[in-house]
Amino acid sequence: MNGKPASVQRMHDDATIPPRNTLIAIATEETSMQDDPATPESAASPAEVALDPGTLQLGINGKPYFHRGDPSMPLLWYLRDTLRLTGTKYGCGIGACGACTVLIDGKAAHACETPMLAAAGRQVTTIEGLQGEVLHPVQQAWIEEDVVNCGFCQAGQIMAAVDLLQRKPAPVESDLTAIGNLCRCGSYPRIRRAILRAAELIRTSNR
Amino acid sequence: MSGGVDESRRRFLHVGLCASGALLVGFGHARAQSLPLAPELIGDDLTQLSPFVLIERDNRVVIGARGCETGQGVITSLPMLIAEELDVDWSRVRVTQLPYGYIENNGQPGNRYGNQSSDGHRTIPLAWKELREAGAATRALLVAAAARVWSLPAAELQTASGHVVAADGRRLRYGTLARTAASLPAPVTPRALKDPDAFHIIGKPTRTTDAHNIVTGRTRYGSDEYLSGMLFAVILRCPTLGGALESCDESAARKVVGVRDIVRIEGNSADAALDGPLAAGIAVIADNTWAAIEGRRALVPAWTPGPWPEESTALLSARAHALLDAGTDGISVHSEGDMPGSRRRARLKLNARYEVPFLAHAPMETPGALIEIRQDSALLIASLQDPDGASRIISEMTGLPRTVLEIRLPRSGGSFGRRLRNDFVAEAVLVAKASAKPVKLLWLREDDIAHDFYRPFGVHALAATLDRNNRVAGWSHRCAATPRNNRNAAIADDPIWKGCMQPDDFPTGLVAHLEKTFFALESGMPRDGWQAPMPAFDAFAVQCFIDEIAFATRRDPVQLRLEMLGEPRELANAPDASTAFDTARMAQVLRVCAEKIRWSSRRTDGHGLGIACHYTSGGYVAHAFEIAMQGEKLKIHRAVCVVDVGRVINPLGLEAQLIGGTIDGISSALNLAITVKDGRVQQRNFPDYRLLPMAQAPAAVEVHAIESSRDPVDADELGIASVAPALANAIFATTTVRIRKLPLMPELLRML
Numbered sequence: 001m002n003g004k005p006a007s008v009q010r011m012h013d014d015a016t017i018p019p020r021n022t023l024i025a026i027a028t029e030e031t032s033m034q035d036d037p038a039t040p041e042s043a044a045s046p047a048e049v050a051l052d053p054g055t056l057q058l059g060i061n062g063k064p065y066f067h068r069g070d071p072s073m074p075l076l077w078y079l080r081d082t083l084r085l086t087g088t089k090y091g092c093g094i095g096a097c098g099a100c101t102v103l104i105d106g107k108a109a110h111a112c113e114t115p116m117l118a119a120a121g122r123q124v125t126t127i128e129g130l131q132g133e134v135l136h137p138v139q140q141a142w143i144e145e146d147v148v149n150c151g152f153c154q155a156g157q158i159m160a161a162v163d164l165l166q167r168k169p170a171p172v173e174s175d176l177t178a179i180g181n182l183c184r185c186g187s188y189p190r191i192r193r194a195i196l197r198a199a200e201l202i203r204t205s206n207r
Numbered sequence: 208m209s210g211g212v213d214e215s216r217r218r219f220l221h222v223g224l225c226a227s228g229a230l231l232v233g234f235g236h237a238r239a240q241s242l243p244l245a246p247e248l249i250g251d252d253l254t255q256l257s258p259f260v261l262i263e264r265d266n267r268v269v270i271g272a273r274g275c276e277t278g279q280g281v282i283t284s285l286p287m288l289i290a291e292e293l294d295v296d297w298s299r300v301r302v303t304q305l306p307y308g309y310i311e312n313n314g315q316p317g318n319r320y321g322n323q324s325s326d327g328h329r330t331i332p333l334a335w336k337e338l339r340e341a342g343a344a345t346r347a348l349l350v351a352a353a354a355r356v357w358s359l360p361a362a363e364l365q366t367a368s369g370h371v372v373a374a375d376g377r378r379l380r381y382g383t384l385a386r387t388a389a390s391l392p393a394p395v396t397p398r399a400l401k402d403p404d405a406f407h408i409i410g411k412p413t414r415t416t417d418a419h420n421i422v423t424g425r426t427r428y429g430s431d432e433y434l435s436g437m438l439f440a441v442i443l444r445c446p447t448l449g450g451a452l453e454s455c456d457e458s459a460a461r462k463v464v465g466v467r468d469i470v471r472i473e474g475n476s477a478d479a480a481l482d483g484p485l486a487a488g489i490a491v492i493a494d495n496t497w498a499a500i501e502g503r504r505a506l507v508p509a510w511t512p513g514p515w516p517e518e519s520t521a522l523l524s525a526r527a528h529a530l531l532d533a534g535t536d537g538i539s540v541h542s543e544g545d546m547p548g549s550r551r552r553a554r555l556k557l558n559a560r561y562e563v564p565f566l567a568h569a570p571m572e573t574p575g576a577l578i579e580i581r582q583d584s585a586l587l588i589a590s591l592q593d594p595d596g597a598s599r600i601i602s603e604m605t606g607l608p609r610t611v612l613e614i615r616l617p618r619s620g621g622s623f624g625r626r627l628r629n630d631f632v633a634e635a636v637l638v639a640k641a642s643a644k645p646v647k648l649l650w651l652r653e654d655d656i657a658h659d660f661y662r663p664f665g666v667h668a669l670a671a672t673l674d675r676n677n678r679v680a681g682w683s684h685r686c687a688a689t690p691r692n693n694r695n696a697a698i699a700d701d702p703i704w705k706g707c708m709q710p711d712d713f714p715t716g717l718v719a720h721l722e723k724t725f726f727a728l729e730s731g732m733p734r735d736g737w738q739a740p741m742p743a744f745d746a747f748a749v750q751c752f753i754d755e756i757a758f759a760t761r762r763d764p765v766q767l768r769l770e771m772l773g774e775p776r777e778l779a780n781a782p783d784a785s786t787a788f789d790t791a792r793m794a795q796v797l798r799v800c801a802e803k804i805r806w807s808s809r810r811t812d813g814h815g816l817g818i819a820c821h822y823t824s825g826g827y828v829a830h831a832f833e834i835a836m837q838g839e840k841l842k843i844h845r846a847v848c849v850v851d852v853g854r855v856i857n858p859l860g861l862e863a864q865l866i867g868g869t870i871d872g873i874s875s876a877l878n879l880a881i882t883v884k885d886g887r888v889q890q891r892n893f894p895d896y897r898l899l900p901m902a903q904a905p906a907a908v909e910v911h912a913i914e915s916s917r918d919p920v921d922a923d924e925l926g927i928a929s930v931a932p933a934l935a936n937a938i939f940a941t942t943t944v945r946i947r948k949l950p951l952m953p954e955l956l957r958m959l
Contacts, residue, residue, distance in 0.1 A: 001824055019860050036650070069464075070464065070465075070497065070498075070501075073495075073497045074497065077495060077496050077497040080431075080496070081317050081433075081439070081495040081496050081497070082495070083435060085368075085424070086424070086427060086430075086431035087423070087424020088424070088657065089428075089570075089571075089572070089620070090496075090573070090649070091502075091571055091573075091652065092652040092892055092893050093651060093652060093892075094893075094894070095654075096892060096893040097571070097652075097893050098539075099571060102812075103826045113237050126424065127422075127423065127424030128424045128425075130423075130424075131423060133401045135422070135423070136579075139422040139423060142418070142422045142707070143419060143422055144414075145862065146414040146415055146859050147418075148418050148421050148422070148620075148862075149278040149279075149280070149863055150276075150277060150278030150571060150572070150619060150621040150622075151278070151415075151421040151426065151569040151618065151620070151622050152428060152570075152572045152617070152619075152620025152621060153571050153620075154421055154422060154591065155421075155422075158422060159838075160551075173906075174899065176827045176901035177900075177901055178902070179901055180901075180902075181901075181902075182571075182893065182900060183571070183573040184276050184569060184570060184621050184623075184871075184898060185571075185621060185867045185871075186866060186867040186868070186869065186870025186871050186873075186874070186899070186904070187863070187866070187867060187870075188870060188899075188901045188904040189866050189870075189904070189905070189906065189907045189908055190863070190866065191901065192906060192907075194762070197438075202667055204607065
């Protein structure tokens with residue numbers, strides 16, 4: 001499909017599995033019922049221990065996490081069920097709709113098709129981690145153009161737009177239509193306007 | 208909510224539905240359910256003045272949104288109505304979603320917030336009356352409080368921007384008055400509503416109120432909720448229509464790490480109503496979603512086929528044509544004048560048949576439900592469209608009275624009519640009862656596409672007789688379709704044709720001789736309403752046929768439509784609405800649409816224009832497209848949508864609904880169909896149910912709303928029905944190929 005975000009296949013190819021036996025900070029055993037599930041494992045307090053074989057380390061929104069469960073579990077369900085970062089949505093499970101789009105090492109990827117093994121050693125950015133002190137210009141543009149109808153696909157749309165604008169700061173028609181994320185509500189005309197507005201916001205802020 | 212106010216001194220706007228269905232707005236002592244508060248507001252000093260309004264001492268206002276927000280914008284538009292009459296600045300308003308407000312009045316079911324279902328045609332008309340009155344009544348309390356403080360007659364006081372203002376210029380903030388207001392006796396008579404000339408919120412472009420939470424990923428949709436100690440479930444459903452589970456080897460599934468239990472779900476017998484689970488299935492209950500999915504993948508089931516093992520779209524189509532050919536067994540839906548006589552006298556007779564497919568709703572957020580059933584109560588958190596139905600189902604299945612069921616109404620990832628059925632709630636109840644824990648059921652996309660209540664399949668046979676002046680004298684519309692009314696207890700008493708034909712739809716009242724006949728096509732496919740259930744089912748046939756008549760008689764399609772609409776007048780009994788069908792309003796949207804697309808200008812660029820109009824639930828719509836063929840690709844250069852919805856509450860929201868409806872219309876018209884073969888649905892996921900991607904969508908949809916002071920109507924379904932015929936008419940203008948079967952693209956590529 002045209003404009004599909006960086007495919008998982010490619011990520012497998014150049015995936016760097018974290019080196020075993022590396023001494024790193026590690027925290028308590030991961031459970032799916034943590035009281036505050038989105039809290040990263042603290043890098044400060046726990047003792048430095050050897051990483052268990054089979055433990056996968058990855059960065060999510062700038063913080064380290066460790067996964068000791070099924071390495072074939074897609075990143076989508078780790079984000080949602082384990083970390084409760086529910087901004088990333090399930091839409092199709094086969095990388096056809098883009099509702100689960102996140103950034104992996106800065107590039108758009110489908111979390112539903114990215115096994116934890118392939119995410120290991122990488123930096124993941126979800127919609128929750130996009131803003132800094134203020135909203136990301138793409139988020140800002142999404143509000144200003146009032147893009148949302150039901151809103152369910154919009155986190156994925158926003159992540160796809162962030163990816164596009166990183167590659168193409170001044171996107172042309174073919175760049176916009178290369179985005180394959182589906183919107184069942186049909187908000188495409190406003191998505192287009194919002195991407196162009198975000199490009200403008202980024203340009204003016206860089207001036 | 209706090210503030211140390213004595214609960215007993217509060218008076219609450221008491222809203223409930225009386226037996227006749229009319230809304231009672233009055234003040235009673237009934238303890239209204241407190242508004243749920245956004246976390247950032249908890250601890251603030253808020254006073255509740257009505258089920259819909261909280262006011263803080265610093266004059267911030269919290270307004271409760273009562274509707275099910277599925278993307279139609281009611282979380283913004285409904286609170287706007289309250290805020291307008293309350294007379295506060297929208298910038299000071301914070302909106303919070305209300306839960307389901309079930310109450311019983313003398314044993315009769317009611318709702319403290321009024322209508323909370325979103326059925327596509329009642330939401331705005333009801334809210335327009337009730338919520339403005341609720342806002343006005345709350346404002347009256349604040350005025351009465353100020354009158355007491357100043358010892359002035361209330362009649363001498365006015366309000367502006369969240370303040371009560373005296374004639375001498377003194378002002379008091381609502382926030383200052385809130386506690387006094389909460390202790391006052393309630394006004395008994397409805398308050399006078401604002402003169403529309405004074406509106407400062409209604410009619411102003413207003414952005415989605417919770418957009419910030421959505422773009423930052425903070426909004427919790429139904430599927431985003433979790434409960435302590437909960438389990439996760441997915442269900443493998445029988446792939447054949449009405450089939451049953453014969454046996455299942457669960458051994459591998461039970462070995463999947465994280466799988467807790469496997470539960471069998473009974474299907475429905477072939478003649479039972481589809482009010483519970485839609486299909487027989489096997490639920491896998493696990494510690495997380497992925498384990499449940501993996502467990503499901505490891506199941507080895509053996510299914511027995513249901514009573515429709517032969518069912519296929521090809522057979523349905525053949526049977527529909529055979530029924531229409533035979534012409535017997537039809538049920539008369541409506542007739543006027545003397546159609547047989549008109550046939551004998553006709554100078555010209557025209558006939559054409561049009562086929563429309565099953566369609567799936569495919570909301571972006573698949574169905575699902577999180578439910579906790581306790582000894583004496585239950586909690587449901589799910590993306591819903593009909594919480595009344597969910598409440599009834601849970602009560603029936605658990606034996607718990609409806610008054611102890613808490614139902615939260617998170618934002619839904621679309622619905623399009625899918626969530627008018629609560630089969631997924633019934634499934635969740637079964638799984639939760641079996642596991643004795645809170646359970647979140649998730650439908651995978653494959654479940655959603657292959658197990659839906661589909662928009663009916665049908666063949667429309669249209670015939671027209673023309674007199675010597677080429678005027679349309681007679682009109683025959685015969686439809687053979689799988690009735691929408693099937694195995695549904697809620698509408699079992701409705702006529703079988705309802706949902707596929709309308710007695711008073713266009714051109715009833717506009718031609719001298721008319722007959723509408725329905726032929727029921729038996730099918731095992733579950734059916735129900737899709738977007739704009741009725742108009743989107745027949746507008747393609749009716750509005751294409753008018754173009755065919757125009758072509759056959761060498762007339763302009765716009766002129767022919769205007770001629771058929773005739774003199775400006777109101778026809779009684781407009782379909783699906785209490786209002787009359789106004790030929791002048793229909794003619795106006797058509798004329799404006801023709802003007803915007805530059806209908807009359809001669810083209811030399813090979814682009815073709817197509818136009819169509821339709822009446823949907825009280826609203827008038829016309830669509831026009833300018834298209835061109837680029838090889839095998841259809842390029843939409845311009846899309847114009849003109850509507851008359853009465854007064855526009857939120858222009859930005861209305862535009863969003865019509866852009867969305869138009870694109871949904873394009874998506875379904877060009878590419879979408881659900882087909883059945885050997886008793887099973889053939890599509891599984893988006894690759895074979897190809898929603899329109901951005902690349903195929905027009906860059907813009909030019910939306911124009913006719914200025915009007917009439918009462919507003921719902922707009923969420925409005926933008927769909929006239930799209931398919933306008934596109935088909937544009938394809939004819941561009942290629943001279945007349946397509947009479949949806950979806951258009953496969954037919955076009957076959958015929959080019």
